[in-house]
Amino acid sequence: GAVVSQHPSWVICKSGTSVKIECRSLDFQATTMFWYRQFPKQSLMLMATSNEGSKATYEQGVEKDKFLINHASLTLSTLTVTSAHPEDSSFYICSARDPPDRDTEAFFGQGTRLTVV
Amino acid sequence: AQTVTQSQPEMSVQEAETVTLSCTYDTSESDYYLFWYKQPPSRQMILVIRQEAYKQQNATENRFSVNFQKAAKSFSLKISDSQLGDAAMYFCAYRGSTNNNAGNMLTFGGGTRLMVKP
Numbered sequence: 001g002a003v004v005s006q007h008p009s010w011v012i013c014k015s016g017t018s019v020k021i022e023c024r025s026l027d028f029q030a031t032t033m034f035w036y037r038q039f040p041k042q043s044l045m046l047m048a049t050s051n052e053g054s055k056a057t058y059e060q061g062v063e064k065d066k067f068l069i070n071h072a073s074l075t076l077s078t079l080t081v082t083s084a085h086p087e088d089s090s091f092y093i094c095s096a097r098d099p100p101d102r103d104t105e106a107f108f109g110q111g112t113r114l115t116v117v
Numbered sequence: 118a119q120t121v122t123q124s125q126p127e128m129s130v131q132e133a134e135t136v137t138l139s140c141t142y143d144t145s146e147s148d149y150y151l152f153w154y155k156q157p158p159s160r161q162m163i164l165v166i167r168q169e170a171y172k173q174q175n176a177t178e179n180r181f182s183v184n185f186q187k188a189a190k191s192f193s194l195k196i197s198d199s200q201l202g203d204a205a206m207y208f209c210a211y212r213g214s215t216n217n218n219a220g221n222m223l224t225f226g227g228g229t230r231l232m233v234k235p
Contacts, residue, residue, distance in 0.1 A: 032221055038160075043208060043225045091160060097221055105152070106212075106223055108162035 003027055004096050006109025013084055013116055021079045021112045023094030029074035030096035034106075035067075038091040047092075050077040084116040119144045121211050123226035130199045131234050137184075138194045138229050140209030146170075148214040151185065151192045152223070156206040165207070168192065170214075196231075204233045 003026040013019045023033055031052045036044040048069055049057040056069035066088075068080040077096075081088055093111045098104045120143045130136035142151070153165040168176045168185050176183050180200075184193045196203055209226040 034222060041230075043227045044162075044223075046222055046224075049222060093160075093162065095162075095223070105164050105167060106221075111160050 004030075004094065004107045004109045006094055006112055008112060009110055010113040011115070013114070015085055015116055016083055018080055018082045019084060019114060021081075021092055021094075021114075023077045023079070023096070023109050025075045025096045025098075025107075028096075028098040030077075030098070031074060033071060033077040033094055033096045035069065035077075035079050036093045036095065038093060038111075040091075044093060047079075052077075081114065084114075086116045089114055089116045119146075119211050119213070119224050121209055121224050121226035123207075123209055123229050125229045126227070127230045127232065129232045129234060130196070132199055132201060134199055135195060135197045136199055136231065138196075138207055138209075138231065140192045140194070140226055142190050142192065142209070142211050142226075144190070144211065144213075146213055150212045150214065151183075152210040152212070153181070153183070153192075153194045154208045154210060154225075155203075156208060156228075158205075162208075166194065199233050201233050201235060204231055206230050 005024045007022045033050040035047045037047050038044050046059050047062045050069045050071040052071045058064045071077040094109045095106045097106045122141045149170045151168045155163045155165050166176050166178045166181050180197045182195045206228045208228045210223045212223050
């Protein structure tokens with residue numbers, strides 16, 4: 001099946017710095033990718049929808065200037081957490097679906113555990 | 118907006134027994150997809166089973182089967198012959214059928230933690 005690769009798996013950064021997370025579709029082209037955030041023992045909450053060649057669509061309450069999304073190619077979307085704070089510490093997961101077949105499933109990256117100290 | 122509800126935060130089952138996880142959802146659409154995902158301690162999301170709303174027949178994948186009640190908007194997961202490796206978080210998810218952003222996105226339930234006792 002299709003594979004989505006997310007990098008890094010975990011990262012520790014200092015408060016005030018920025019960190020970039022990559023999401024790649026390895027064997028298919030993904031015009032749309034999704035970024036989720038998961039707090040401990042909670043569900044996945046959609047942060048934004050990343051569209052290749054256009055601006056991302058952010059969910060209500062998600063700061064677009066803090067969580068910068070770039071979908072520059074059909075196989076890569078990046079999420080940059082800018083000026084990170086300890087409350088940004090969380091598990092971030094990306095997913096993509098192989099269009100345009102409406103019946104295809106979504107594939108998930110391995111996730112990135114971000115710790116801001 | 119669609120919502121997905123899992124009313125059981127935790128469930129426990131004896132190894133080799135059967136357990137059913139509940140899920141209800143709310144939607145105004147007539148065509149959509151429903152999924153159960155497993156998230157083990159590694160936190161990798163794994164698709165367990167899927168159901169197309171236009172299909173009346175309940176989906177089955179080996180030891181996993183669903184009870185899809187469209188009128189009641191219910192989508193429960195039955196795990197038969199439970200194994201220790203089944204212990205994980207299970208998430209029910211909904212996806213609309215239209216091929217735009219809203220139709221592509223998954224809406225997740227709150228999750229059910231399944232514990233399997235040896």
